[in-house]
């Protein structure tokens with residue numbers, strides 16, 4: 463019996479070494495260690511062994527079981543995860559790789575950067591304001607009186623109750639706030655632009671969104687005139703839209719400029735329609751009341767200011783007919799720009 467067990471162990475060890483994949487190894491396990499396997503059968507033979515030999519045979523049975531189980535585990539790990547890899551598909555290193563799709567900057571970010579670059583060439587420095595503002599910077603110092611319709615609570619995103627708070631905070635409704643913040647912290651002369659988000663509770667449609675971007679500009683020096691303003695806007699339009707860009711200033715009213723104008727450009731929003739006059743924003747000569755509010759002497763300093771919608775410019779540049787397309791983040795649309 464002991465010899466038979468010895469033979470069983472040797473056979474088992476050489477057979478396990480020959481199992482070359484997970485299937486063969488499993489078959490080996492069933493043959494040798496399974497509930498109807500050869501080791502179980504040998505154990506069944508123990509009852510026929512003469513009494514005095516039983517301890518030695520029992521010990522040997524145990525040793526064979528331990529040895530075969532170890533051999534099985536070793537073989538399993540050397541086949542690597544059960545050997546599936548060896549019989550699985552090979553990697554073809556010559557096959558062309560799938561290039562990962564590269565992202566791109568959103569068209570609004572790109573237009574913003576391009577506008578900063580164009581005005582940068584004209585000597586304008588980029589500054590940033592804050593999106594959470596107070597009444598003083600969004601309205602009061604811009605010469606917008608308390609009864610002005612633009613201050614209606616329903617037309618603004620107030621964060622604090624404007625009726626009970628002295629200095630209610632709000633999401634800024636215009637980037638003109640940055641004119642005030644810049645003049646408060648710097649001495650003239652200055653020449654700045656400031657791109658950024660603004661918020662108004664407008665109903666969303668093809669030309670309105672409750673959040674959009676503006677580009678604010680401010681130029682303060684001695685003897686600045688309306689000619690400087692119009693020349694700057696015209697040069698910008700030609701630099702950004704091309705040599706034949708047409709612009710138009712139409713008299714208007716803003717509390718923080720005097721005189722004021724609306725700035726129009728002839729642009730084509732749809733490929734199937736002719737170019738049309740589109741209002742890009744407002745502009746004008748800085749009102750003396752604004753200079754006074756920031757502590758600049760209005761007898762000495764003069765300036766012009768402007769504020770455009772960046773979406774309008776992007777829509778004109780790329781022929782985008784609906785502002786919503788800019789914010790839906792549909793990559794099929796965005797990746798064409």
Ligand code: DAH
Nearest residue numbers: 636719744745746767768769
């Ligand atoms: N802040 C104005 C608006 O949002 C636009 C504007 C008009 C800005 C005239 C200016 C300006 O700087 O001079 O409607």
